[in-house]
Amino acid sequence: MITSAYVHVPFCRSICAYCDFARWMYQEETAWEWLRQLEREAAEKIQAPLTTLYIGGGTPNALTAAQLEALLALFDRHHAPGMEFTLEANPEYIDDMFLSICARHGVNRLSIGVQSFEEGLLRRMNRSHDAAQIEAAIARARAHGIENLSIDLIYGLPGQTLDMWLADLQKATALPITHISLYSLTIEENSAFGRMGVLAADDELEYQMYAAAIDDLRAHGFVQYEVANFARNQAVSRHNLVYWHYEDFHGIGCGASGKRPQGRYDNTRSLQRYLKEGPCEEWTPLSVEEQMFEAVMMGLRLREGIDLERFAGRYHKRLEDHFSTALQKHLGNDLVIEDGFLKTSEQGKFLLHDILVDFL
Numbered sequence: 267m268i269t270s271a272y273v274h275v276p277f278c279r280s281i282c283a284y285c286d287f288a289r290w291m292y293q294e295e296t297a298w299e300w301l302r303q304l305e306r307e308a309a310e311k312i313q314a315p316l317t318t319l320y321i322g323g324g325t326p327n328a329l330t331a332a333q334l335e336a337l338l339a340l341f342d343r344h345h346a347p348g349m350e351f352t353l354e355a356n357p358e359y360i361d362d363m364f365l366s367i368c369a370r371h372g373v374n375r376l377s378i379g380v381q382s383f384e385e386g387l388l389r390r391m392n393r394s395h396d397a398a399q400i401e402a403a404i405a406r407a408r409a410h411g412i413e414n415l416s417i418d419l420i421y422g423l424p425g426q427t428l429d430m431w432l433a434d435l436q437k438a439t440a441l442p443i444t445h446i447s448l449y450s451l452t453i454e455e456n457s458a459f460g461r462m463g464v465l466a467a468d469d470e471l472e473y474q475m476y477a478a479a480i481d482d483l484r485a486h487g488f489v490q491y492e493v494a495n496f497a498r499n500q501a502v503s504r505h506n507l508v509y510w511h512y513e514d515f516h517g518i519g520c521g522a523s524g525k526r527p528q529g530r531y532d533n534t535r536s537l538q539r540y541l542k543e544g545p546c547e548e549w550t551p552l553s554v555e556e557q558m559f560e561a562v563m564m565g566l567r568l569r570e571g572i573d574l575e576r577f578a579g580r581y582h583k584r585l586e587d588h589f590s591t592a593l594q595k596h597l598g599n600d601l602v603i604e605d606g607f608l609k610t611s612e613q614g615k616f617l618l619h620d621i622l623v624d625f626l
């Protein structure tokens with residue numbers, strides 16, 4: 267039984283310069299139509315109480331209050347006790363009305379799209395919030411009882427220096443938050459940055475920024491439990507652990523993806539098609555070999571690594587035997603086995619891509 271779901275809200279009120287996600291400018295009537303289609307898809311897919319539910323986008327709080335209420339109500343009957351319920355939100359729309367809707371429907375974790383605190387960078391990215399709104403949003407969320415708060419930060423932005431990045435980290439770690447996700451900027455062809463010919467930061471600067479973040483966040487009590495994710499007070503994202511443990515999950519909504527035992531699927535990214543025909547899943551079957559590789563690819567992102575006994579139980583093959591050549595090359599240098607878990611060493615976590623090429 268699948269007990270995790272990702273729901274994609276494909277609407278935004280403005281479009282960020284780096285964005286190539288499945289999203290459209292918000293329109294009220296279209297959003298109602300989308301909700302009707304989403305209700306059908308959710309009812310069909312969800313067959314067991316959910317232990318994690320993640321509503322992302324897009325910008326879920328680009329919806330009106332009535333639409334957000336209707337969206338969250340669709341899942342009321344699917345909560346398992348203690349379900350982790352994450353809602354992505356942009357800081358400028360985190361107001362008392364939004365937070366009381368969250369409280370009514372059991373949202374217990376917010377993932378806030380901060381990206382940077384630097385006003386010039388925020389404008390360059392076409393983000394429609396400022397640093398003061400970020401702080402106000404976090405204070406307001408806590409006043410409404412939501413203490414599990416995550417923020418996203420981007421590094422490698424055009425014009426961003428190492429000092430600017432360190433200043434962002436300093437502001438982030440001073441906030442009463444529990445979780446930080448880091449993203450290095452990639453220039454997508456179909457984003458505004460891509461069309462403008464903006465160049466990503468060079469590899470050396472990007473590496474320096476990433477390494478500085480690891481040190482800085484550690485010094486402020488954040489544990490790096492995944493390549494790009496840091497938690498304090500053990501507030502790891504249980505939903506994202508489902509991905510990294512290579513478990514199955516529902517993908518619901520236009521532009522969402524999901525996983526079942528024998529493969530993955532992607533719902534249509536065309537909003538028009540979704541409104542007319544529903545999710546139109548494109549199914550990608552995966553052989554056992556492909557699944558084993560993907561399980562390694564996801565599992566090595568985690569600091570705890572891969573549970574070797576669990577792997578063997580799942581695929582009826584020992585990881586150590588199936589990937590013996592890659593292990594011979596990396597074990598003792600970039601990879602270690604400790605207490606039954608295969609994981610990257612301190613140096614290996616910077617070389618994950620190269621390690622995975624050998625596993626592939």
Ligand code: SF4
Pocket residue numbers: 277278280281282285286287289323324325356379
């Ligand atoms: S980055 Fe997020 S908020 Fe910005 S346009 Fe893309 S989906 Fe919308």
